[in-house]
Amino acid sequence: MKIGITCYPTYGGSGVVATELGIELAARGHQIHFITSSQPFRLTGREANIHFHEVSVSTYPLFEYPPYDLALATRMAEVADFYSLDLLHVHYAIPHSVSALLASQMLATRGRRLPFITTLHGTDITLVGLDPSYLPITRFGIEQSNGVTAISSHLRDRTREAFDIKSEIEVIRNFVNCDVYVHKPDLVAAMRPNFASANEHLFVHLSNFRPVKRVQDVIEVFARVSRVLPARLMLIGDGPDRSLAEQLALRHNVQDRIHFLGKQDNVNELLPLADLMIMPSQMESFGLAALEAMACGVPAIATRVGGVPELVDDQINGLLFEVGGIESMAAAAISLLRDPSRLKALSVAARQTARDRFCASRIIPLYEQYYERVIART
Ligand code: GMT
Secondary structure, three states: OOEEOOOOOOOHHHHHHHHHHHHHHHOOEEEEEEOOOOOOOOOOOOOHHHHHHEEEOHHHHHHHOOOOOHHHHHHHHHHHHHHOOOEHHHHHHHHHHHHHHHHHHHHOOOOOOOOOOEEEEEHHHHHHOOOOOOOHHHHHHHHHHEEEEEOOHHHHHHHHHHOOOOOOEEOOOOOOEEEEEEEHHHHHHHHHHHHHOOOOOOEEEEEEOOOOHHHHHHHHHHHHHHHOOEEEEEOOOOOOHHHHHHHHHHHHHHHHEEEEEEEEOOOOOOHHOOOOOEEEOOOOOOOOOHHHHHHHOOOOEEOOOOOHHHOOOOOOEEEEEEEHHHHHHHHHHHHHHOEEEEHEEEEHHHHHHHHHHHHHHHHHHHHHHHHHHHHHHO
């Protein structure tokens, strides 16, 4: 198939999923066209079967706000026409589904069919979509899509009730490449000493440091653990709450035990170094960071929110807590780290969950089948 993919190309779970999906589909022989404002950050530009089309927005003194949505729609229509695309697949409803609708309608006037699928990732529904000013257009974009997928059952149900959507929403959960995200003993032996000495436990947190990620809870939990056990923390990512995390680290006097690594491209080389991930989010429609860690054999201490329980089975492949349950998370982490055989069992189960239920090799065919269904019925 020839597929156009649009996403937010900067750091963020939806962009990661869209990019990894394009890479996996291209590896399976499909022709993939990324139509985005810049090159998605996980693309190298050297992958076979992948083309990148930059959307540039020309501005004019009259425009207080440059019309990105229209520039995107125009580029989508041009690329679809030139390369005879079978389908557009947009990630994140706002504004991508509405731009795709416009592109599809532009081509229809010339007798060309261009179905489009919208994948909902969470914040497009839970935060942005529920801003009253965006709700009607988000609902319209979803309803006009030829196919809609959600990355968890939780998000599907939430979308249905919040937007009163009656049409079908297909659940296709997020995935991970289990060959890339894997525990690599040689890598761990070589790299782990850069972050923790042999007697220290190593935690990791990976996010965009937005308030919904509750980075302050990561520091609070880590500070409590490091009062009783030798421990270090890798913080991967950057965003609005980074300085809050730094101030809190200073207040607890754990700043020297924390590696603030900032945004990193190859997280598959950092995650396997850790013993435990901390993901204390206020909300996660899925929790891709936890899945990536689990695939590397690193279980997560996470909150029981959104789609997380669809991935993390409490006490089996990770541990679940109420939002803000700092004391319980810290106590559980301490007792787990003091019990290496239990930690090992969770680690093995975490890897197995990723491999058995969320590997790219299992999930990508679901997208292919869905594409075929949508193309056939449109
Ligand atoms: O969580 C964020 O701030 C980023 C956001 C995004 O749209 O990129 O992540 C959402 O999509 C990810 C990939 O599907 C999910 O793993 C995250 O759980 C989801 N975030 C929220 O629901 C808060």
